[in-house]
Amino acid sequence: MAYYIRDFVSAGPVLSPRRPTINEFFLSSYTLNIYTGCELGCPYCDSWLYSDRLLNEIVRVPLDLPQRLAAELEQVDRGDLIAITALSDPYQPVEQTYRLTRQTLQVLADRGQPTLLLTKSALVLEDVALLQRMNEQSLAVVMTTLLTVDPRLAERLEGKAPPPALRLEMLATLRRAGIPVGVALLPIMPYVNDTDSAIRSLLRACAEAGVDFVVWDYLHITNERHRVRINEILARLGSYPVSYYRDIYRNQPTVQPLYRQDRDSEFLTRCDGLAVETRAPHRIYAGKLSPHNEASLLLKHAAFRDRAAGRERMAVLHRELADVVYAGTPDDAALRTSPLYPTLRQVLGRTDAG
Numbered sequence: 577m578a579y580y581i582r583d584f585v586s587a588g589p590v591l592s593p594r595r596p597t598i599n600e601f602f603l604s605s606y607t608l609n610i611y612t613g614c615e616l617g618c619p620y621c622d623s624w625l626y627s628d629r630l631l632n633e634i635v636r637v638p639l640d641l642p643q644r645l646a647a648e649l650e651q652v653d654r655g656d657l658i659a660i661t662a663l664s665d666p667y668q669p670v671e672q673t674y675r676l677t678r679q680t681l682q683v684l685a686d687r688g689q690p691t692l693l694l695t696k697s698a699l700v701l702e703d704v705a706l707l708q709r710m711n712e713q714s715l716a717v718v719m720t721t722l723l724t725v726d727p728r729l730a731e732r733l734e735g736k737a738p739p740p741a742l743r744l745e746m747l748a749t750l751r752r753a754g755i756p757v758g759v760a761l762l763p764i765m766p767y768v769n770d771t772d773s774a775i776r777s778l779l780r781a782c783a784e785a786g787v788d789f790v791v792w793d794y795l796h797i798t799n800e801r802h803r804v805r806i807n808e809i810l811a812r813l814g815s816y817p818v819s820y821y822r823d824i825y826r827n828q829p830t831v832q833p834l835y836r837q838d839r840d841s842e843f844l845t846r847c848d849g850l851a852v853e854t855r856a857p858h859r860i861y862a863g864k865l866s867p868h869n870e871a872s873l874l875l876k877h878a879a880f881r882d883r884a885a886g887r888e889r890m891a892v893l894h895r896e897l898a899d900v901v902y903a904g905t906p907d908d909a910a911l912r913t914s915p916l917y918p919t920l921r922q923v924l925g926r927t928d929a930g
């Protein structure tokens with residue numbers, strides 16, 4: 577168990593700066609980290625890079641965060657989604673004592689602010705009524721991270737996190753309550769959870785749980801410190817020669833394009849066969865975000881499909897348009913170059929209509 581330190585927010589805002597480009601995975605313009613430190617301490621997590629101490633040793637509890645957030649929200653557009661996804665789980669065990677995430681959600685609900693939660697804990701089910709209220713008046717989405725449905729591998733990758741079956745059951749319960757749910761396959765680790773059989777099993781379980789969508793991305797190895805951590809994980813899992821990752825990463829932070837394209841193609845084929853959406857479907861956020869955010873997400877999601885299908889020129893076009901639209905400066909002539917033009921004009925027309 578971690579040590580809990582009751583604290584107050586230090587100087588500076590509790591919300592991140594507004595993103596220069598919308599987050600296509602989590603639909604977000606802002607991120608919010610409630611606790612600092614995480615008792616789950618999953619060894620692959622990027623959060624280890626930002627702490628001088630062990631990530632799961634100390635959890636700081638900023639008691640005044642809800643009040644500080646309420647003040648900051650006065651300067652935030654109600655059409656911007658806030659993602660509680662940052663560097664620690666909002667429903668880790670400390671939440672049972674302090675209920676800081678619940679207080680934060682109440683602030684967001686009172687404001688009518690669209691919100692997305694990323695958690696591995698079924699403790700979120702205790703706030704179902706609050707999440708239903710939020711989703712009725714604006715938008716509330718719950719996602720969970722899932723690397724595998726193999727319980728033995730999951731225990732070795734993230735021993736203190738709830739087992740995969742419990743997380744999927746949690747999402748199924750939330751969806752029955754009318755709350756949109758998604759799965760984040762983050763990260764895809766080469767030679768660990770990237771095989772065809774692993775992908776097939778995981779996506780089939782997502783389909784059976786009735787999730788609304790899945791997203792995925794590949795393990796980032798941002799610096800040498802993280803590379804050492806990853807090598808330690810691989811050594812615990814089996815015999816993985818260093819050359820395996822050297823070939824796929826070539827000393828870059830992320831995987832090589834050919835590897836990405838191959839695995840993306842496998843994911844897309846499996847998702848299409850199971851009727852599982854590969855990004856949050858438009859029906860979830862239609863009319864619930866600002867028109868510019870909604871249109872930007874449509875373009876980002878189209879760009880993802882374009883790239884996976886080898887339509888690189890169209891992918892670049894859609895990504896560039898997404899950023900222009902998100903910034904609030906869409907050019908009609910530029911929008912006409914996209915096959916999405918009729919839908920984009922319909923969405924953006926809500927701005928003209930006031």
